[in-house]
Structures are given as C-alpha cells and as structure tokens.
Amino acid sequence: MQRLFPRTLNALVDVVAFIEHFAVGQLNPDDTPTVQLIIEEIFTNMVRHGRGASARVASTGSEDLPDFETTSPDEISIRLDRSSDELTIELVDRDSEEFDLRDRKPVDVDAPLEERKPGGLGIHLVKHLVDEIRYHYKDNVSVVTLIKRVAPANA
Amino acid sequence: MLEIDFNSGGHIQISGRFDASQTERATNVFGSVNESSTVDMAELEYISSAGLGILLETQQRLISGGGTGLKLINLNKHVLEVFRIAGFHQVFEIES
Numbered sequence: 145m146q147r148l149f150p151r152t153l154n155a156l157v158d159v160v161a162f163i164e165h166f167a168v169g170q171l172n173p174d175d176t177p178t179v180q181l182i183i184e185e186i187f188t189n190m191v192r193h194g195r196g197a198s199a200r201v202a203s204t205g206s207e208d209l210p211d212f213e214t215t216s217p218d219e220i221s222i223r224l225d226r227s228s229d230e231l232t233i234e235l236v237d238r239d240s241e242e243f244d245l246r247d248r249k250p251v252d253v254d255a256p257l258e259e260r261k262p263g264g265l266g267i268h269l270v271k272h273l274v275d276e277i278r279y280h281y282k283d284n285v286s287v288v289t290l291i292k293r294v295a296p297a298n299a
Numbered sequence: 300m301l302e303i304d305f306n307s308g309g310h311i312q313i314s315g316r317f318d319a320s321q322t323e324r325a326t327n328v329f330g331s332v333n334e335s336s337t338v339d340m341a342e343l344e345y346i347s348s349a350g351l352g353i354l355l356e357t358q359q360r361l362i363s364g365g366g367t368g369l370k371l372i373n374l375n376k377h378v379l380e381v382f383r384i385a386g387f388h389q390v391f392e393i394e395s
Contacts, residue, residue, distance in 0.1 A: 156320040177345050177377040184347045188319045253386025257362060262352030265385055269348055272384045 146223040151191050151239075159187055159222065166224045171231070172295040179292070182273055183222060183233060185266035186288055189245075190220050190237040217284075226294070233274075233290040240286040244279045245270065302342075303328045309335060314342030317350030325350065329357045335366040341373035351385055358391060370394065 145166050149155040160180060167176045217239035225232045251268040252259075271277070276291035301321040304312045311332070317325065338354075354369065361368045370392045374382065379395050382388055 153320050153322075156318055160316070160318075174376075178380075180345065181347050181377075181381065184318055188347075188349070251386075253384075254389065255386075257359060257390040260355055260359070260390060262348070262355050265351055266348035269381065269384055 145225070146221060148219040148221050149187070151194055151218050151220055153188065153191055155191075156184060156187070159183060162222065163224070170224075170226050170297055172297055175231075175292075175294045178273055179224075179231065179233070179294075182270050182290060182292070183235070185270050186233075186235050186245075186290070187220060187222065189243070189266065190235060190240065190286070193243060194220075194237055194240050229293055229296075231292045231294045233292065235288045237286045237288075239284060240281075242281045243286065244281070245288070246277050246279060301325060309337060310339065311336050312339045312342065314344075316344055317346040317353075319347060319349035322349050322353070325353050329353050332357055332361070332369075333364075335361055335368055335370075337370045337372060339372050340375070340378060343375065343378055346378050346381055348385075351381070351387065355387070355390070368392070 145162075147162050149159055149162075163176065163180050163183060167173075167179070171179060219238075221234075221236040223232075223234040223236075225234075245267045248264060248267050250271075251264045253268070270290070274290045274292045278287075278289040278291075280287040280289075301313065301315045301317050301324070303325065304314075306312065354371075358368045368391070371382075372394045374393065374395045379393075382391070382393065387393070
C-alpha cells in the first residue's frame with residue numbers, strides 16, 4: 145500500500161489516516177501507535193530538511209533505486225507492506241540532501257536535565273523501535289526503508 | 300487534535316495527539332506555564348518527539364527557575380514507552 149503526501153506538516157493528519165486504514169486487519173492495535181511514531185519522525189525529518197522546490201536540481205531517477213511512483217519533488221511517498229511477522233516501511237523523498245540517520249550520534253538519555261536537548265530525539269526513538277534500517281541515496285533521492293517485527297494482527 | 304486544559308491548582312489535562320502538527324500551538328501554551336504543575340495524560344493517545352521536546356523545554360525552564368517542574372500522571376502504555384526510550388523517566392516525576 146503506497147500513497148504520496150505533500151511536503152508539509154499539515155499532511156500528518158492524512159498520514160495518520162493512511163496508517164490507520166492500512167492497520168485494519170494488518171497490524172495489531174498495540175503496534176499501530178509505534179508504527180505511526182516511526183513514520184511521523186521520518187516524514188517530519190524529510191519535510192524539515194528536504195531542500196524544497198527553490199533548491200531543486202532536476203532528478204533523473206535511477207535503475208538502482210527501488211520501484212516507486214513518486215512523481216513530484218514536492219511530495220513524499222510512504223509505502224507499507226506486511227509479510228508474515230515483518231512490516232516494511234519505505235519513505236521516498238526525491239528532493240533531499242544525503243541524510244543517513246544511521247550515522248547520527250546517539251542521544252545521551254542519561255544526561256542531566258540541564259544538558260538534555262530536544263534535537264535528535266526522533267531519530268533516537270526510531271532506532272530503538274525498528275529492527276533494521278536501510279538507506280539509499282542517489283540523484284537527490286533518499287529512500288529510507290525500515291523493517292519492524294510486528295505481532296499478529298489479531299493477537 | 301491536541302486539547303490542553305488548565306484547571307486550578309496547577310493541574311493541566313492534555314488529550315488527543317501530541318505530534319509535530321501541534322508544535323506551534325503547544326509551544327505557545329506550555330510557554331505560558333510558569334508554576335510547577337501536574338500534567339494528567341489519561342486522555343493523551345499519542346506523543347512523538349515534537350511533544351517530548353516541548354515538555355523537555357518546559358521542564359528545564361521551570362526547574363531552572365527553582366520550581367519542582369512538571370509531574371506527569373496517567374500515561375498510557377504507548378506514551379510511557381516513548382518516555383522510557385527517551386530517558387525522560389530520569390528527568391520527570393512520572394506516575395503512570
């Protein structure tokens with residue numbers, strides 16, 4: 145199941161509706177908010193750090209990239225696919241700088257309050273909530289693929 | 300949608316979804332909190348890093364001002380797990 149969303153935080157309500165629609169019969173209710181969180185964090189990151197139309201460089205795509213149907217740099221594609229006990233989440237941003245979240249420095253969650261910073265918390269959460277992260281970048285196109293083991297939908 | 304209600308005696312109730320689409324409004328609301336308060340999260344369905352960041356900044360401001368900060372109560376399973384992963388149980392008083 146795949147859908148395109150405009151590059152704006154206002155699209156989050158539609159992203160949530162998309163996930164809830166997918167979740168029917170496919171996700172255990174206990175997993176749904178976690179999946180929403182994972183997708184929100186990556187989607188928000190793409191919205192905030194995408195280069196935007198003004199900085200756009202024509203993207204030609206590549207045969208090396210997975211098959212996806214994003215047609216506009218102003219849109220972000222989200223794809224969800226469940227097979228047995230795994231959920232595959234793929235987000236595609238066709239107008240991005242290279243940003244591999246696997247390279248981000250870990251957040252020190254043991255730091256005292258006065259030293260804590262909100263930055264990086266989203267990626268920290270995602271890293272803890274998924275089982276595998278893949279990243280592919282070429283020709284301004286970022287493909288983030290997240291694999292998460294999930295409970296049976298009707299457990 | 301996120302709802303934030305202030306009751307007397309430093310009691311705040313938040314309900315709904317505390318996500319990145321609520322950042323501007325929630326920043327303004329929590330920016331007006333100037334006393335140590337109890338935040339009842341019984342009706343809070345969902346929180347992401349955007350909500351965590353606003354709560355963290357509020358906590359830092361209240362504690363540095365000499366108060367006891369925010370006490371968070373009645374967190375659901377999802378919200379509690381997010382707080383735990385973020386290490387917030389070490390910087391907030393949490394009563395679930």
